[in-house]
Amino acid sequence: MTENTQTFETATPEEVPAIAERLKGEGYRMVQICGVTKTGCTEVLYSFDRDFSVRNFKVDVPFGTPVKSITPWYWAAFVYENEVHDLFDVEFTDSRLDYKGNFFRMSRKTPWKGKEAEETKEGA
Amino acid sequence: MGKRTIVPFGPQHPALPEPVHLDLELEDETVVRAIPSIGYVHRGLEKLAEKRDYNDMIYVMERVCGICSFGHGWGYAGAVEGLMGVRIPDRAECLRVMFHELSRVHSHLLWLGLLADGLGFDSLFMHCWRIREKVLDVFEAITGGRVIMSFCKVGGVRKDLTPEMLKMVKDTCDMIEDEMRKTALVFMKDSSVRNRLCGTGVLTKEDVIDLCAVGPVARGSGVNNDVRTTSEMYRSLGFEPILYDEGDCWSRCMVRVDEIMQSLDIIRNAIANLPEGDVSVPVKGNAPVGDFMFRVEQPRGEAFYYVQGNGTKNLSRARVRTPTNINIPAMTKMLQGCNLQDVSMLVITIDPCISCTER
Secondary structure (H helix, E strand, O other), rough: OOOOOEEEEEOOOHHHHHHHHHHHHHHOOOEEEEEEEEOOOEEEEEEEOOEEEEEEEEEEEEEEOOOEEEOOOOOHHHHHEEEEEEEEOOOOOOOOOOOOOOOOOOOOOOOHHHHHHHHHHOOO | OOOOEEEEEEEOOOOOOOEEEEEEEEEEEEEEEEEEEOOOOOOOHOOOOOOOOOOOOOHHHHOOOOHHHHHHHHHHHHHHHHHOOOOOHHHHHHHHHHHHHHHHHHHHHHHHHHHHHOOOOHHHHHHHHHHHHHHHHHHHHHHHHOOOOOOOOOOOEOOOOOHHHHHHHHHHOOOOHHHHHHHHHHHHHHHHHHHHHOOOOOOOOOHHHHHHHHHHHHHHHHHHHHHOHHHHHHHHHHOOOOOOOOOOHHHHHHHHHHHHHHHHHHHHHHHHHHOOOOEEEEOOOOOOOEEEEEEEEEOOEEEEEEEEOOOOOOOEEEEOOOOOHHHHHHHHHHHOOEEEEHHHHHHHHOOHHHHHOOO
């Protein structure tokens, strides 16, 4: 299957709720949210689809900085926000369904973030 | 208002082959609210991409799931090919479509069997799984594997099919179609099946859009987000999205029954129109700095693959968003207002794959 219609845009953590509200109003479907560890921050990727075209928003979230949840507009986002919280330690505020770190049961706390993540890489 | 009680459902339950937990808030025997809980067997497979060569990572990706293994291999390969700017030969693309549709046939047959088992219709369950075995036999004869086939690779597919193999695939499709024509009638007309499925677990079109549901769950409510719609190869092989409007368990079941028949047609068309040429191109060198996303319509719905290159042989990120992930919110909506005795069947109708979800 081909993916010719995909765009990557950047946004700030403060812009996330407004983007979600606008895209919901324009009829976009939320596809997914995921995290990527960068130096000093987690890059959170939000993907939305309309008519098989995908808009991806990259949001650099500095470690320790909370982001507003998009569950008021996309309730289904609770699955990804809790996942990103548990794996990357990104805090989402005002979530409609917050598992408070109990979504995944793992032997390592936030395996994708900071020192623990680096130790895992070195131990590979 | 009756007394409210919380009934734990799972993670170990006869209806669930894999661990998922639901806290069911009941008023008498009616479910008022369901809170899902997963994460019992999270494997962290995505993280391995940081340490594995991107060409080798496909072996990990196809182990995300034992049912839609081929699709996960394709999704990952498609994302890496996009990142590397590689175009695979048409023959390879056509063979991928063929294998993927065979996977859809066996996955839907597996699901129909599980549904029949959930209904207490054990002879129907056995019929469905007996038919499914024929697809696994084809996989074994061609690739040597019944579950993990390692047929897909970054740059195409690992081997070409001989005319004898293609004939075997076509004959198997004919045989399955013949069997399915009889078996489908049971799902369509049998009163014991219809009584349990019709009008149960209704999800409206608005619910599906609001909850971002995908796959047969969405198509059973009349929403087409089947990503095969965008594929030129699929369109040329006669693909049309199958939609039902009722939004109940029966609609979701019939979407899958019809998709089996359509997949068999697509496979036969692929064999008849298989382009000549190579089945792979070499993909070498470091992955460039950049991103690419790719989607595959798995039997359970749209799966999303995202890769991020960093100029080395490893990837900074390989992400898989599986259809069950996004259908869990829709499942909780379906459960609201249902009777306790229907919970296991409603859970089955989203075809949950916790193995995929806990990648």
